[in-house]
Amino acid sequence: MPPRRKTLSIAMIAMNEEANLPRTLESVNWADEIIVVDSGSRDRTIEIAQSFGAKTSYHAFGGHGEQKNVALDLCTSDWTLLLDADEVLTPELQQEIRNLLAGEPKFDAYWIPRLNLYFGKWIRHGGFYPDHKLRLFKRGAARLSEGVGPHSTPQFAGRRGKMRGDMLHYAYPTMGIYLEHMNRYSSEIAQLLHNRGKDSRSFPAFLWNAVLNPAATFLYNYIFRLGFLDGREGLILHINHSVYIHWKYIKAWRLGQGKQ
Structure with a gap:
């Protein structure tokens, strides 16, 4: 059967x-x-x-x-x-x-x-x-x-x-939708980072999370993982993905300062 x-x-x-x-x-x-x-x-x-x-x-x-x-x-x-x-x-x-x-x-x-x-x-x-x-x-x-x-x-x-x-x-499908989603998602994740005490209060943590980490992510994905093969759209994507990482840590840092 x-x-x-x-x-x-x-x-x-x-x-x-x-x-x-x-x-x-x-x-x-x-x-x-x-x-x-x-x-x-x-x-x-x-x-x-x-x-x-x-x-x-x-x-x-x-x-x-x-x-x-x-x-x-x-x-x-x-x-x-x-x-x-x-x-x-x-x-x-x-x-x-x-x-x-x-x-x-x-x-x-x-x-x-x-x-x-x-x-x-x-x-x-x-x-x-x-x-x-x-x-x-x-x-x-x-x-x-x-x-x-x-x-x-x-x-x-x-x-x-x-x-x-x-x-x-x-x-x-559009840049506007992408930016709206990344703004909303980065705010949600920033709140979680803040709740866990990961709001980059020390300068070395801030430098790594908000500056070096986004830059390293772009280099790794765009160059070593061949993101450049997706043309101009790939370049735009990887730049803005790194900016999204920057946003979430900047927002967490601001929350750690008691700011919105």
Whole structure:
């Protein structure tokens, strides 16, 4: 007797994602269940999600890890795919996941390679690809850390497999969106650094964190990890990524001084 096909839930969080959501949900409309946890959208996010058959609910935003854990807890299928509203599964990855769940998966959790779009170009160098993310796992096998800022990732202690198909991340199509996200993310991380006493109060710590570390990161990613092969978009990305590192430590330092 062939093995029973494993069912799949899609777990997502959303806030004002009407521009991205149709493209994302179209790539997973074959899943057995779609869960969308909204944190107060003022656009058509809920309407669009429900038009794809998604189960929607509201939860006040308390952090990325907490919000995604709420979505995971609502999933009822055998397996869960954690997906952001600006991520899309390529046809190759869709079929690969179907084939995996039709048999007996060797692992309980899988890394998925992510290809990021910045300023209209798919970035393939400089440490930004394959950008593996742990997103596919047995229900209940993984959970996100809470209170660690916007880049919380699922925690899983066992052996992990790797998928081959790409997940496309329509991250920052414009410079304005990129700067808004980096400003918001750097503020969140600065608060965490301050709470942990890592606000660069000594001058050597300030010099390293806010000046030398961003410069070293640019040199490493752009030169040694071949970021220059992504052309002008790669140059813009790596300059601004280093500026983002500078921002978060400057903001933490200001918080240490009792400033906003």
